[in-house]
Amino acid sequence: MLSTLLEASRNSIFKSPFTRVQCESPVPSREVQAAAAAPASDESCEFGSNKYFLLCGIGGILSCGTTHTFVVPLDLVKCRLQVDQAKYKNLFNGFKVSVNEEGMRGLAKGWAPTFFGYSAQGLCKFGLYEVFKVYYSNILGEEKSYLYRTSLYLAASASAEFFADIALAPFEAAKVKIQTTAGYANTFREAVPKMMKEEGVAAFYKGLVPLWMRQIPYTMMKFACFERTVEALYQYVVPKPRAECSKGEQLVVTFAAGYIAGVFCAIVSHPADVVVSKLNQAKGSSAIEVAKKLGFFGMWHGLGPRIIMIGTLTALQWFIYDGVKVALRLPRPPPPEMPESLKKKLEKTD
Numbered sequence: 028m029l030s031t032l033l034e035a036s037r038n039s040i041f042k043s044p045f046t047r048v049q050c051e052s053p054v055p056s057r058e059v060q061a062a063a064a065a066p067a068s069d070e071s072c073e074f075g076s077n078k079y080f081l082l083c084g085i086g087g088i089l090s091c092g093t094t095h096t097f098v099v100p101l102d103l104v105k106c107r108l109q110v111d112q113a114k115y116k117n118l119f120n121g122f123k124v125s126v127n128e129e130g131m132r133g134l135a136k137g138w139a140p141t142f143f144g145y146s147a148q149g150l151c152k153f154g155l156y157e158v159f160k161v162y163y164s165n166i167l168g169e170e171k172s173y174l175y176r177t178s179l180y181l182a183a184s185a186s187a188e189f190f191a192d193i194a195l196a197p198f199e200a201a202k203v204k205i206q207t208t209a210g211y212a213n214t215f216r217e218a219v220p221k222m223m224k225e226e227g228v229a230a231f232y233k234g235l236v237p238l239w240m241r242q243i244p245y246t247m248m249k250f251a252c253f254e255r256t257v258e259a260l261y262q263y264v265v266p267k268p269r270a271e272c273s274k275g276e277q278l279v280v281t282f283a284a285g286y287i288a289g290v291f292c293a294i295v296s297h298p299a300d301v302v303v304s305k306l307n308q309a310k311g312s313s314a315i316e317v318a319k320k321l322g323f324f325g326m327w328h329g330l331g332p333r334i335i336m337i338g339t340l341t342a343l344q345w346f347i348y349d350g351v352k353v354a355l356r357l358p359r360p361p362p363p364e365m366p367e368s369l370k371k372k373l374e375k376t377d
Contacts, residue, residue, distance in 0.1 A: 069356060070356055070357065070358050071355055071356040071357060072357065072358075073358075074358040074360075075161050079157070079357060079358070080154055080157055080158055081154070082351075082352075082355050082357055083153055083154050083157045083352075083357070084149075084150045084151075084153060084154025084155075085150075085351065085355075086153055086347070086348045086351035086352060086355070086357075087149035087150050087151070087152055087153025087154055087348065088146045088147075088149045088150050089149070089347055089348075089351055090149055090153065090343070090344040090345070090347040090348040090351070091145040091146060091148055091149025091152065091153075091344060092142050092143075092145050092146030092149055093142075093347065094145075094340050094343045094344050094347065095141050095142070095144075095145035095340065096138055096141050096142040096145070097343075098336050098339070098340055099134070099135055099136075099137060099138045099141050100122075100134035100135065101332060101335070101336045102137075102141070102206075102336060103125065103134060103136060103137060103206045104118060104121035104122055104125060104134075104332065105118075105121075105329050105332045105333055105336060106203060106206050106207050106304045107121055107125065107206065107207060108121050108328060108329040108332065109300070109301045109304040109305060109328055109329045110207045110304050110305050111207075112325075112328055118331065118332045122134075136205050136206055136213065137201075137202040137203075137205045137206045137215075139214065139215040139216075140198040140199070140201040140202040140205070140215045140218075141198070141202055143198055143215075144194075144195045144197070144198025144199055144202065145195065145198075147191075147194035147195060147198070148191045148192070148194055148195040149191075149344075150191075150194070151187060151188075151190045151191035151194050152184075152187050152188060152191040152246060153187075153348060154187075155186065155187035155190055155191070156183050156184055156187040156250060158187075159182070159183035159184075159186045159187055160179065160180070160183040162183075163179050163182055163183055164179060167179065169366045169368070169369075170366055170368060170369045170372075172363075173363055173364075173365055173366055173369060174369070176254075176363055177251055177254075177255060180247075180250050180251040180254050180255075181247045181250075181251050183250070184246045184247050184249065184250035184251065185243050185246065185247050187246070188239075188242050188243045188245075188246035188247075189239065189243065191242070191246075192235065192238045192239050192242050192243070193235070195238065195242075196231060196232050196234060196235045196238055197231035197232065198215075199234065199238060199303070200222070200230060200231045200232075200233070200234050201215055201218045201219060201222065201231070202215075203234075203303070203304055204218050204222060205218050207304065233306070234303050234306050234314075236314060237299055237302045237303045237306055237314040238299075238303055240299040240302070240314075241296045241299030241300045241302075241303055242296065242299075244295045244296050244299070245292045245295060245296035245337075246292075248288065248291050248292045248295050248296075249288050249289070249292045249341055250288075252287065252288035252291050252292070253284050253285055253287075253288040253341075253345060254362075256283075256284035256287050256288060257280060257281070257284045257362060258362040258363075260280050260283065260284055261280065261361070261362055262362075265280060269361040269362070270361065274353050277349070277359075278346060278349055278350060278353070281345050281346055281349045282342050282343075282345065282346045283342075284345065285341045285342035285343070285344065285345030285346060286338050286339070286341065286342035288341055288345075289337045289338035289339070289340060289341025289342055290334055290337075290338045292337050292341055293330070293333045293334040293336075293337035293338065294330070294334070296337075297326070297327060297329075297330050297333055298318075298326035298327065300333065301321060301325070301326045301327075301328060301329065302314055302317050302318050302321070302326065305317045305320075305321065
């Protein structure tokens, strides 16, 4: 499997034009871009190597674990809005009630399962996305990978998130219990044995299916929208080619594209997010039962704060992830370009 992935990375369109390792038919203009963007001698590893995927996973840990922990207070109020609409009427009221009842320290409840859970998720989400993107690109071939690149992003991100949610589910279940069930537990160490005693291992994975329903569409939108937004920004907004932009300017584009992607992510995944919050609060209920009880409009409660949270979160995650790549001197490709073979075919057709 590892040897197959390495071979795939050498043939992937996502390798070019930022590295010239084993390119069979180099195009002069793209070689100039490669030299300007990131000379091979400045890179710490080869694209698609085991080290590359591992370092991408580390970037995912730092981007997801830190950002989700940073917005724990907002996430806590958002979850309470979703599960108790009578008590927590809106975002500001939710903060006020929470602080009045538990003090400022109460806003940090659930930080430990958030940090460890989303660090594990980030490792799988970003690391495996890079793996699956290369693997699927090799299956499709250079031309189809370019033509159907949006579908490739969607498939790679969905595959990565499937495994990422298995890592996240136990921590997410504990987090929601701590944040939404009054007096249940104040820390992760208190919540885990209680949950195990009451419902066994099932307590940690009963929310896995709705978590997939929330996170897989979210991640598909997050990666595909980001990739295409970056492509559009460099094509229509940024006044100079990416190769001529400084690393700082490239990171600004990354942040902007991440925020745009985050808004769409929040909207697409919000109903499932409400179900997950309510499900982990209600012992013995199923996702279908919770959805029926909430109704269509009930599943959109708390969308405003979630858009703020997810938009900021997604932008920061992409900024940190790309920043880690810069710091670790990883290969960073510009948006994909049409292969020369496909250009020639289209010229003949015209």
